[in-house]
Amino acid sequence: MPERQAAGSAVPHPPRLAHHLGVRGWAYAGRYPVERYLFLLHRISGVALILYLPVHIWFTAQRLAGPAAWDATMRVFDRPVFVIGEFLILAAFVFHALNGIRLVLAHFGVSIGRPIVASYPYPVALHRGRVVMWTLMVLAAGLIGISAVEIILAMLGHG
Amino acid sequence: MTERGWWFLSLVAGVALVALLGAHMAVQHYGAALRALGWIQGPPARSFAAVTARGRILGWAVLYGLLLLFALYHGLYGLRGILLEVWPRAARVITAVLVIAGIAMAVFGTTTIMRAIGGS
Numbered sequence: 374m375p376e377r378q379a380a381g382s383a384v385p386h387p388p389r390l391a392h393h394l395g396v397r398g399w400a401y402a403g404r405y406p407v408e409r410y411l412f413l414l415h416r417i418s419g420v421a422l423i424l425y426l427p428v429h430i431w432f433t434a435q436r437l438a439g440p441a442a443w444d445a446t447m448r449v450f451d452r453p454v455f456v457i458g459e460f461l462i463l464a465a466f467v468f469h470a471l472n473g474i475r476l477v478l479a480h481f482g483v484s485i486g487r488p489i490v491a492s493y494p495y496p497v498a499l500h501r502g503r504v505v506m507w508t509l510m511v512l513a514a515g516l517i518g519i520s521a522v523e524i525i526l527a528m529l530g531h532g
Numbered sequence: 533m534t535e536r537g538w539w540f541l542s543l544v545a546g547v548a549l550v551a552l553l554g555a556h557m558a559v560q561h562y563g564a565a566l567r568a569l570g571w572i573q574g575p576p577a578r579s580f581a582a583v584t585a586r587g588r589i590l591g592w593a594v595l596y597g598l599l600l601l602f603a604l605y606h607g608l609y610g611l612r613g614i615l616l617e618v619w620p621r622a623a624r625v626i627t628a629v630l631v632i633a634g635i636a637m638a639v640f641g642t643t644t645i646m647r648a649i650g651g652s
Contacts, residue, residue, distance in 0.1 A: 396618060416614065423607030430600070430637055434644040436587070440580040447578055463561050470550045477543060523564045 408499050408506065415472050418465035425462050453528075460524055464517045471509040478505065538609065545606040552599040587648030600641040608634045 399413055435446040449455065478484045484502040533541075558566065559577050566572045575582045586592040608630045615626045 419607070419610050420614065422603075423611050426603055426607055427637055430641045430644070434640070436580065436583050437644060437647055443580045443583065459561075463557060466553060466557055470554065473546050474550060477547060480543065519565060520561050523562065526564060 406499055408502075411472055411475075411506070411510075415469060415476070418469040421462065421465045422469060456524060456528070460520060463520050467513050467516045467520075471513040475502070475506055475509050478502075542606050542609045545602040545609075548598070548602050549606055552595055552602065555595065556599060584648070587645070590649070593645050593649050596645050597642060600645070601638060604634045604638055604641075 399416065432446050432450075436443045450459065475484065479502055484505040485499070486501045559572065563572065563577050574585075577583075587596075612626060612630050615630075616623055619626065
């Protein structure tokens with residue numbers, strides 16, 4: 374007898390099986406493939422971006438208070454800790470966007486192929502999407518690298 | 533709208549954000565590279581002059597407005613999904629809090645964009 378049942382559904386919902394590792398299960402994924410860890414990074418980068426958004430909305434409103442208020446706000450963001458923080462936000466966006474493209478493509482079956490009758494040795498849909506996945510991840514690494522070079526040059530006074 | 537509809541809307545917002553936030557990030561974080569290519573000119577993107585100039589251009593204002601709304605929706609919808617995994621029984625409270633927070637931020641951000649167009 375199931376402990377509880379999904380509302381409006383005749384299908385029993387096994388709560389312990391669906392979420393038996395709890396929040397711990399987000400980080401520890403056992404011997405799952407690399408895509409499982411991209412899921413974890415997607416989640417971390419997404420949370421970082423949505424937590425940063427209210428701060429961004431607030432400080433960009435400072436421009437309405439005039440050039441002095443704006444420049445004072447920007448001076449705060451020129452401190453190394455904020456420069457690194459902003460770089461991490463940029464990196465989070467680049468990764469989240471490119472991994473998101475992979476997820477949307479997979480959602481519509483573009484990169485993983487059509488469903489086929491399973492016969493041994495069983496094909497793994499993730500393997501068919503590996504080329505797309507690695508292409509997007511290399512592109513993400515390249516874009517993050519270019520931004521890192523820009524920041525280093527700016528800190529050295531060449532930007 | 534059904535949960536499926538909200539999910540699909542989040543996908544649409546996500547795809548739009550790749551372009552909108554990509555344009556915003558390009559101007560803000562790839563200035564030196566874009567200048568070297570001759571694609572952008574003028575004062576640094578973060579200077580008060582450049583920020584107010586962009587804010588008065590209708591195209592940029594529309595881009596920022598759409599960016600704000602799509603980012604809030606996509607981000608808060610994703611956050612809701614994570615929170616519901618941890619506290620599934622608090623679904624109504626979590627949804628209500630996030631909707632109120634989203635509306636508040638949307639109103640504040642949109643007001644900033646509108647006032648910037650007027651040059652105040």
